[in-house]
Amino acid sequence: MEAELAAAELRPARADVDLGAVRRNAERIARAVLPASLCAVVKADGYGHGAVPCARAALDGGASMLAVAVVDEGVELRRGGIEAPILVLQECRGEAVAELVRNDLVATVDSVAGGLELIKASEGRTAAASGRQKVHVQVDTGVHRRGAEPESLKDVAAVLAGSPVVELAGTWTHLAVADDPADPFTAKQLHRFRAAASSLRAAGIDPGVLHASNTAGIAHTAARHDYVRAGMGLYGFAPPALARGALVGLEPALRLSAKVTMVKTLDRGERPSYGRRRPLPERSQVAVLPLGYADGVPWRLFECGGEVLLGGLRRPLAGSVTMDQVIVDCGPEGGVEVGDEAVLLGEQGQERITASEWAARLGTIVYEVVTRIGPRVPRVYH
Numbered sequence: 128m129e130a131e132l133a134a135a136e137l138r139p140a141r142a143d144v145d146l147g148a149v150r151r152n153a154e155r156i157a158r159a160v161l162p163a164s165l166c167a168v169v170k171a172d173g174y175g176h177g178a179v180p181c182a183r184a185a186l187d188g189g190a191s192m193l194a195v196a197v198v199d200e201g202v203e204l205r206r207g208g209i210e211a212p213i214l215v216l217q218e219c220r221g222e223a224v225a226e227l228v229r230n231d232l233v234a235t236v237d238s239v240a241g242g243l244e245l246i247k248a249s250e251g252r253t254a255a256a257s258g259r260q261k262v263h264v265q266v267d268t269g270v271h272r273r274g275a276e277p278e279s280l281k282d283v284a285a286v287l288a289g290s291p292v293v294e295l296a297g298t299w300t301h302l303a304v305a306d307d308p309a310d311p312f313t314a315k316q317l318h319r320f321r322a323a324a325s326s327l328r329a330a331g332i333d334p335g336v337l338h339a340s341n342t343a344g345i346a347h348t349a350a351r352h353d354y355v356r357a358g359m360g361l362y363g364f365a366p367p368a369l370a371r372g373a374l375v376g377l378e379p380a381l382r383l384s385a386k387v388t389m390v391k392t393l394d395r396g397e398r399p400s401y402g403r404r405r406p407l408p409e410r411s412q413v414a415v416l417p418l419g420y421a422d423g424v425p426w427r428l429f430e431c432g433g434e435v436l437l438g439g440l441r442r443p444l445a446g447s448v449t450m451d452q453v454i455v456d457c458g459p460e461g462g463v464e465v466g467d468e469a470v471l472l473g474e475q476g477q478e479r480i481t482a483s484e485w486a487a488r489l490g491t492i493v494y495e496v497v498t499r500i501g502p503r504v505p506r507v508y509h
């Protein structure tokens with residue numbers, strides 16, 4: 128906390144992360160998905176919120192497993208002292224397999240070759256590591272990204288089930304359109320998933336725990352199985368129907384703010400920032416904030432009408448977002464002083480700007496907004 132505060136002092140821009148909100152979101156999700164368990168997805172640095180602290184908060188809130196996208200992210204959690212099971216959501220190869228085994232991460236495998244590599248790497252597992260190397264198999268039921276084809280799943284699983292050094296502990300798939308409860312494709316995927324698990328049982332192979340659902344999938348009771356892999360919900364976002372229903376009360380956990388570094392008054396018609404894209408409609412005060420697109424404030428935020436909270440009011444950007452700074456139009460009344468706090472994401476006074484608002488303006492998704500908040504912005508945890 129002290130080091131983080133020091134960084135936030137050096138650089139008057141910060142992302143405050145409310146770990147209580149992450150914990151409460153985890154509690155809400157864990158309750159909503161019962162009797163399934165919660166696997167908290169903390170890939171991409173906890174969706175920009177900080178992987179290790181968010182992992183701890185989610186575990187405090189009832190998560191019993193964590194998931195990451197790549198081995199390095201799992202290693203970071205282990206170095207941060209996290210002892211819970213950590214599932215890596217992609218088959219990995221080469222040096223990454225050895226690193227996965229060394230750090231006691233749970234592997235995902237979706238090919239025979241990948242399974243054989245994992246077995247080979249697991250033969251060298253030290254006696255200190257507890258038991259066999261755990262592995263889940265991934266089956267592709269329709270996203271058509273990674274995952275074994277349903278017809279070849281049995282071959283992959285048989286290689287793993289036949290090894291004395293690994294334990295086939297789970298079988299999972301991923302949903303393509305769970306955020307649209309009306310789309311019949313989810314039911315089709317879930318049917319394929321259950322059929323794939325049954326085909327393993329029919330071949331005498333225990334598929335282990337089953338999981339298919341992301342946050343949006345919670346809307347589909349049949350998707351829950353043994354675990355729900357929730358990411359976005361932890362950080363306070365869910366599709367509208369869920370946010371009004373099973374996951375009511377989710378709290379966004381991140382607040383992005385900066386202190387005004389300079390104010391000046393410019394004549395009507397002056398055009399601040401690169402490209403001189405917008406004339407000031409009146410003689411106005413403008414304020415400079417010390418963060419820009421290199422910190423995750425999108426360059427396009429200006430042209431799509433993005434606003435900033437200053438003095439409790441919504442204020443338009445005065446021109447293009449630059450790499451390291453943003454210029455805000457504070458209007459003819461002004462009243463803003465150097466050192467005042469500007470809020471880019473979060474609340475100030477009665478106003479609130481959410482990552483969903485940015486996503487809607489920018490024509491993107493909340494995931495992209497929050498994961499782009501860069502490492503240069505000091506995170507301050509509460």
Ligand SMILES: *Cc1c(COP(=O)(O)O)cnc(C)c1O
Pocket residue numbers: 168170216301340341342343356357358359360
């Ligand atoms: C990212 C991811 C999740 C989490 O999805 P959310 O929509 O953030 O809940 C779950 N499963 C897999 C395979 C993922 O890649």
